Amino acid sequence: MVLEVVSTGGTIASTGDSGSGVEPELSGDNLVADIPELEDIADVRTRDFSNIPSPHFSIDRMWELSQTVRKLDADPDVEGVIVTHGTDILEETAYFLDLTYGGETPVVFTGAMRNPSLQSPDGPVNLLTSARAAVDADARGRGVLVAFNERVHPARDVTKVHSTNVDTFRSPESGPLGVIDETRVTWLRRREESSPTLDPDAAQLTNAVHAVTVTADMNPAQIRAAGDAAALCFAATGAGHIPPSIVDPLFDLKDDDIPLIATTRCPEGRLARRTYGFRGSEATLKELDCYFSPLNLQKTRIAAVLGVGTDSLESLFEQP
Template identity: 55%
Template sequence: MTIVVISTGGTIASTEDAGGDASPELTGEDLVASVPGFDDQLSLRTEDFSNVPSAHFTVEQMHELSQLIAEYDSDDVVDGIVVTQGTDVLEESAYFVDRSYDGETPVVFTGAMRNPSLASPDGPANLLTAVRTAQSEGARGRGALVAFNDRIHAAKYVTKTNSMNLDTFRSPEFGPLATRDEETIRWSVATERTESVDIDPAALTNEVVGITVTADMHPSQIPAPDECAAVVLAATGAGHIPPKLIEPLEALAEADIPLVATTRCPEGRLATDTYDFPGSEVTLQRLGCYYSERNLQKARVETIVGLAGGGVGSVLSRP
């Protein structure tokens, strides 16, 4: 069996430099060499895609990574693909791939919260879990997955919940799809695969503004129509905004700037017909907002993918 490990940088690939700070330096081969427990029947190939902190990762790199994964999917020798990345935007990269990759070969993202210079680094164990997941027949056809702390999550549900704790990646509402018990991946949850979109790289843009709506938020935080390609709102509760935001959002709608709404709550979805006060979900619908079931950062990824794939309506719908 052949598994390809694609290294992109991040904490899992970091070492302590002369100044005492961690920076990405380790290659894919270095990462694989740090993991005990791989058997002789497993062939591990490595590719160094990049070596940057994940906060530096661009949407163009996400697309290039997705294209590389598709190339490996077309290689009959490759049985699984593991991507190592920093945890800051790992959920966004994994979800971008989930929305743009239509292959059957398992794709598993992983990373680390502690770099190798610290006590009890978690990178080797996470990489082992990711490889074991990529080897598992149960991972085929599920799109992009995230393996962390012996749990395997769907890219569309998982999120980083703690800035420093090892047990940071969680799927708040639906939980993990599987766990690793010793050398066995135990699948317990089935989920529908995310529909993939063909992306035009020339249409990729990062000019999608993501905004968390807060109490008595000033309307100046809403961009003008000439300052963005789309706006994603994480509304309060079931889809509510302060009334003073309505006018600047109307200006965006009148300029045909796509508006996407989700909830800022870690669980649940937007309402469609519970409230009708100014600024309620009825207002969002009147503005023509698309509804997303993902968190703000992934709803922004959805919107970016949609804009590059024929329109936001190719990935989201209006209620």
């Protein structure tokens, strides 16, 4: 049984710090060398995909990573795949794979909040958690997973909630799919919804999907800046409400056939459909023919990038 560890960089691979800060330098072999318990779980094989901070990850890199994991799924010797990744945009890359991978081999993302040069780095225990989840027979059929702090989350639901704390990855409303009890995974629930699997032409993928968070008395210039965008995603206040200053600019984008995808800026909950009727309420979003997203803004944008690239926004979002 082979467990493939695909390393991409991030804090878990960072070292140095001669006064100028740490940077990703460690290879996949470095990451697994000091975790002898992995040998009791599977035969570990490593693959160095990249060694960069996660904010340097592009849409093109996400697609390349998805293709790499697809090839590993086709290898009958590979029972599970771990992707080590920087935490800043880990949830976006994991969700990108959730929408584009579609294989049977379990894929688990992990990383670290404390780099290996610090006391009590969390990378080793996160790798162990990922390994136990990846080779567990019940991991199949749960989509791409994210494992941190001895919890296992679905890529669709999980988000980074704290900038520095090791207990940063949470699924705010639904909670984790599973937890580690001693050396085994206890699965707490199944994922309620399955993500569609998209197969875009790489040439059709673009980062020209804009994303903005709606704020009080928002300057309409922030909306007009999306005049040449492939789509605009915006996180509305509350249950789907926007200030009057941006209503007309949004109608201008609608008239120019730029897709509009709305979500809420709240960490929990979804957009209302028929509670309020004032100008700038969810009624206005419906007049704008907005797609309604149940995801946070960063994942909404990832889904929109793929939806635009495959002409399938309607399969990813509702249009009430």
